[in-house]
């Protein structure tokens with residue numbers, strides 16, 4: 001999660017013409033659910049396991065990765081681990097890209113204020129849809145963090161190691177379903193972006209240079225920090241959801257139904273307002289999709305005491321809760337990928 005940089009008074013001016021949307025009464029049940037009574041779905045979502053998330057996070061957020069600063073050797077090591085993981089699962093990259101890596105050039109980041117950042121890479125894994133391969137569901141998380149300061153590693157276990165391993169686990173679940181003969185009808189892009197902490201650079205580069213046309217990009221489900229709780233929700237089974245009714249009247253409903261089918265977490269919409277002083281709608285990678293009219297939902301655990309501190313460590317993650325939130329994102333992605341009709345964009 002990017003630090004809040006815009007002063008509050010300016011934020012008010014910038015967003016004063018936006019209006020908070022009210023809860024939509026449009027039901028996704030107009031469009032019969034893709035998962036009711038689906039045994040493949042149930043066995044796939046049970047592939048998402050706390051122990052596996054933990055195993056991957058202990059690597060991604062280890063000292064060896066040196067805080068995964070954009071373009072650093074530590075970040076590249078984390079990237080290699082992810083690429084090997086996808087290779088071992090038999091999940092390839094988008095053919096048009098030719099590898100798992102999309103280079104994000106130093107110059108691109110410099111022009112946007114990322115002074116002296118070296119070249120870095122987004123990492124893309126891809127499962128092609130069986131019926132509508134040209135329609136693409138994006139599941140994203142940033143894998144960079146803030147690196148080291150004065151020799152101290154900022155491991156970023158929650159920010160955004162948690163989202164990184166969640167995306168890897170969701171890919172594993174889709175691949176398991178595919179092996180059981182029930183691959184997704186629409187394609188799924190597992191998008192690990194770089195440069196988030198310096199200014200959402202990796203996702204901006206992707207949406208400026210999309211591997212699949214944005215017009216065919218159905219949704220971006222973005223995960224940035226889902227392994228902890230914040231002081232006001234201590235011990236609760238919850239997740240903040242942001243942006244899900246900004247562009248499509250169906251997405252929030254689909255996510256709520258997916259939640260009921262899985263772990264019935266408390267969906268907290270406290271920050272789901274572009275005018276909220278924390279401006280979370282603008283502070284992670286989904287925003288680069290939303291500004292291009294692609295519906296988004298952003299999953300988040302809140303601002304906690306270890307946010308952007310060297311104490312954001314693997315021992316403090318609640319792995320059971322991380323698994324439940326990951327299952328929610330998977331269930332939402334499954335529904336959007338498999339339902340008969342593409343979700344609509346009916347709001348501005």
Ligand SMILES: [Zn+2]
Nearest residue numbers: 001002159197
């Ligand atoms: Zn952050």
